[in-house]
Amino acid sequence: xxxxxxxxxxxxxxxxxxxxxxxxxxxxxxxxxxxxxxxxxxxxxxxxxxxxxxxxxxxxxxxxxxxxxxxxxxxxxxxxxxxxxxxxxxxxxxxxxxxxxxxxxxxxxxxxxxxxxxxxxxxxxxxxxxxxxxxxxxxxxxxxxxxxxxxxxxxxxxxxxxxxxxxxxxxxxxxxxxxxxxxxxxxxxxxxxxxxxxxxxxxxxxxxxxxxxxxxxxxxxxxxxxxxxxxxxxxxxxxxxxxxxxxxxxxxxxxxxxxxxxxxxxxxxxxxxxxxxxxxxxxxxxxxxxx
Ligand SMILES: Cc1ncc(COP(=O)(O)O)c(C=O)c1O
Numbered sequence: 001x002x003x004x005x006x007x008x009x010x011x012x013x014x015x016x017x018x019x020x021x022x023x024x025x026x027x028x029x030x031x032x033x034x035x036x037x038x039x040x041x042x043x044x045x046x047x048x049x050x051x052x053x054x055x056x057x058x059x060x061x062x063x064x065x066x067x068x069x070x071x072x073x074x075x076x077x078x079x080x081x082x083x084x085x086x087x088x089x090x091x092x093x094x095x096x097x098x099x100x101x102x103x104x105x106x107x108x109x110x111x112x113x114x115x116x117x118x119x120x121x122x123x124x125x126x127x128x129x130x131x132x133x134x135x136x137x138x139x140x141x142x143x144x145x146x147x148x149x150x151x152x153x154x155x156x157x158x159x160x161x162x163x164x165x166x167x168x169x170x171x172x173x174x175x176x177x178x179x180x181x182x183x184x185x186x187x188x189x190x191x192x193x194x195x196x197x198x199x200x201x202x203x204x205x206x207x208x209x210x211x212x213x214x215x216x217x218x219x220x221x222x223x224x225x226x227x228x229x230x231x232x233x234x235x236x237x238x239x240x241x242x243x244x245x246x247x248x249x250x251x252x253x254x255x256x257x258x259x260x261x262x263x264x265x266x267x268x269x270x271x272x273x274x275x276x277x278x279x280x281x282x283x284x285x286x287x288x289x290x291x
Pocket of ligand 1 (some may be wrong): 043193194195196197217218219244255256258
């Protein structure tokens, strides 16, 4: 497969108030966001020309920045408008949007109180995060050696670039051993999430999901909990221990990029792509296509 680099494509990217030719949307090498991780972002999807949960994603972007101590210089309404403008300029009906905000170059040290805040929005076509084949058989997850930090160890409720360092390390380790993704425990040893998606477990027909007290309380996660309740499925949020996996019938991932994706294996343990997963995959597809 030939990779088309993300900095060498046709089209337009909105950056700091201007719609720039794609290849001109750049940052300087001496940028605080690059050196010190003062950067937050969103992953948003559009279906049939409509941006799904746009308000929630846009509010989260601004909130993520506030958790890192900076304020995005555009309102929620302005950022929503920009996202539609980018989608339109790119001629995309079904695709992915990547809003991102970061501290600039005025200061190049730990202290960065006087840096300008930059914002950009890009959009591209991105049909599925996992392959069709992986989705049908269920993903293979490896247990990561990295733990999600506690809320007093990192700003865990922020979708901050720095928090993805251990996700990339975990995902690379998993891929190198033939797995699709990694399951991360938290600092206490409870099941947290995958590297870019939240997790659900079916215990005897009930749907259990880890309490998001040290990782992202995903927008898809909340949507799927509501869809399950609408179908009369009991939903329980609690701390889940890895030993409990032996009592689990079905497992699946949820996220804006991952949508609802079944898991067929965690370590050596196998799971069926069962009825609850199939029901919620369909319910999510129906919801996004009519939204
Ligand atoms: C680490 C992590 N957890 C969870 C999620 C799911 O969040 P959402 O459903 O809001 O996309 C994502 C994806 O964006 C993620 O990157």
